[in-house]
Amino acid sequence: MDEPPPSTTEAAGFPPETVGSAGVGDSFYPLLGNGGYDVIHYEIELDVDPVANTLEATTALSALATHDLSSFNLDLSGLDVEAVAVNGEPAAYTRDGSEMTVRSPVLIPEGEPFSVTVSYSGTPEQIDDPGVPFMTMGWKWVDGVIFTVNQPSAAMSWFPGNNHPTDKATFMFRITVPAGTTAAATGVLVEEVTDDGSTTATWQMDDPMATYLAAVYIGDFERRETLLADGLLIRDYVPSDFDPTLTSALSIAPDAIRYFETIFGPYPFEAYGTLVLPFETGYALENQTLSVHGSDTLDPYIIAHEVMHQWIGNSVTIADWSDIWMNEGFAFYIPFMFLAESQGLDLDEVMAGWYETLLDTKAAPPKGIGIDQLFDFYAVYGRGALTLHALRVEVGDPTFLDILRTHYERAAGAATDTGSFLRIVDELAGRDAVELTRSWLFDTDIPEVPAALEASATE
Numbered sequence: 001m002d003e004p005p006p007s008t009t010e011a012a013g014f015p016p017e018t019v020g021s022a023g024v025g026d027s028f029y030p031l032l033g034n035g036g037y038d039v040i041h042y043e044i045e046l047d048v049d050p051v052a053n054t055l056e057a058t059t060a061l062s063a064l065a066t067h068d069l070s071s072f073n074l075d076l077s078g079l080d081v082e083a084v085a086v087n088g089e090p091a092a093y094t095r096d097g098s099e100m101t102v103r104s105p106v107l108i109p110e111g112e113p114f115s116v117t118v119s120y121s122g123t124p125e126q127i128d129d130p131g132v133p134f135m136t137m138g139w140k141w142v143d144g145v146i147f148t149v150n151q152p153s154a155a156m157s158w159f160p161g162n163n164h165p166t167d168k169a170t171f172m173f174r175i176t177v178p179a180g181t182t183a184a185a186t187g188v189l190v191e192e193v194t195d196d197g198s199t200t201a202t203w204q205m206d207d208p209m210a211t212y213l214a215a216v217y218i219g220d221f222e223r224r225e226t227l228l229a230d231g232l233l234i235r236d237y238v239p240s241d242f243d244p245t246l247t248s249a250l251s252i253a254p255d256a257i258r259y260f261e262t263i264f265g266p267y268p269f270e271a272y273g274t275l276v277l278p279f280e281t282g283y284a285l286e287n288q289t290l291s292v293h294g295s296d297t298l299d300p301y302i303i304a305h306e307v308m309h310q311w312i313g314n315s316v317t318i319a320d321w322s323d324i325w326m327n328e329g330f331a332f333y334i335p336f337m338f339l340a341e342s343q344g345l346d347l348d349e350v351m352a353g354w355y356e357t358l359l360d361t362k363a364a365p366p367k368g369i370g371i372d373q374l375f376d377f378y379a380v381y382g383r384g385a386l387t388l389h390a391l392r393v394e395v396g397d398p399t400f401l402d403i404l405r406t407h408y409e410r411a412a413g414a415a416t417d418t419g420s421f422l423r424i425v426d427e428l429a430g431r432d433a434v435e436l437t438r439s440w441l442f443d444t445d446i447p448e449v450p451a452a453l454e455a456s457a458t459e
């Protein structure tokens with residue numbers, strides 16, 4: 001993954017301006033995403049055999065050419081491709097690792113819409129992502145239960161696309177499973193039809209979504225639905241034999257939504273829910289509108305963390321994976337504010353404890369991490385959270401809340417980066433606040449303890 005993108009130009013024999021590049025220039029993942037086009041919409045149709053763990057699939061993308069294209073790349077890993085069509089015409093393609101190069105039958109002019117349809121089948125293969133060395137990623141099968149864990153690179157294990165958060169799109173998922181099995185996905189369930197022993201569920205995501213947040217879940221799940229007072233749909237999916245004492249944990253999500261709304265503004269999507277797997281996972285993931293949790297990751301703090309990501313991470317997305325602290329630092333810190341408000345948690349004490357932990361572990365600066373530290377609990381989550389806490393102590397609550405809201409509002413539905421955040425800090429709080437934030441994010445040494453923590457830290 002650390003080789004520079006190969007020159008598809010030479011490989012395909014076209015002049016450079018007509019060929020879409022094999023990556024979008026991510027500093028950690030040079031081959032993720034593709035240049036030359038923007039995806040507008042994905043239609044992913046999966047006919048799944050959950051016993052054999054095989055699928056027959058078609059993914060259709062509607063895209064817009066951002067320059068003239070005679071060929072372009074899609075990211076797809078494993079699986080057998082049967083056919084590719086561009087604007088309905090059969091197209092030639094080659095595959096090299098996770099890069100698929102499609103040669104368009106006719107030149108696609110800059111600015112023009114076009115469609116690509118890929119038919120494929122097989123058993124999806126797990127991806128060894130260098131950012132997640134502790135597990136394999138992608139389409140997962142455990143005893144007949146299927147779920148997807150894409151972040152950051154593994155969407156390409158089950159559908160072809162422009163696999164980078166800078167290219168968000170709307171989605172439709174149409175999933176066919178044996179009747180009696182539940183199929184859920186990120187978005188809103190718009191149709192469910194049972195016919196001839198099969199059920200086809202159609203799920204629609206009408207808000208822009210990064211490919212890493214797309215998810216499909218198949219298994220013996222029960223849907224639990226509530227409509228909140230303002231009409232927001234909460235639909236949780238729990239194993240049919242779910243221990244009812246665990247259900248109470250899920251009810252924290254609406255409270256967390258209400259609290260985060262006071263900070264950032266209205267919940268960004270049409271629905272929210274928690275999908276609980278019938279086994280332990282050791283992690284949870286903020287898949288857009290339907291987070292996935294294991295039976296061991298259902299505590300209120302983790303649920304609130306994945307809810308927080310719906311604003312920060314999912315609506316406001318990072319434009320480069322090296323900015324991961326902007327997802328995890330926020331989603332680590334702000335749920336503590338929620339628990340301080342709702343359950344009397346002593347935030348200063350928690351942050352003082354974390355400050356000691358950062359010293360003990362010599363936590364790297366969030367903007368000084370290598371790819372293998374993408375989900376480093378100390379450098380990214382802990383030091384990311386203390387960055388925000390130190391900023392808050394420096395500028396005071398009203399300015400801090402103003403910074404948070406501005407950060408969200410400026411990039412809602414789109415992507416942002418550390419530089420844009422620092423510009424907001426500069427505008428609303430001035431140079432000293434920028435310098436402090438920079439030292440937390442970039443300096444090897446851990447900055448001095450934020451003033452308000454001194455008392456708690458020395459207790």
Ligand code: ARG
Pocket residue numbers: 132137149150151152283284285286305306375
């Ligand atoms: N963003 C996830 C969280 O909310 C990170 C889970 C780590 N695992 C992964 N495969 N990305 O903490």
Ligand code: ZN
Pocket residue numbers: 305309327328331
């Ligand atoms: Zn997270």
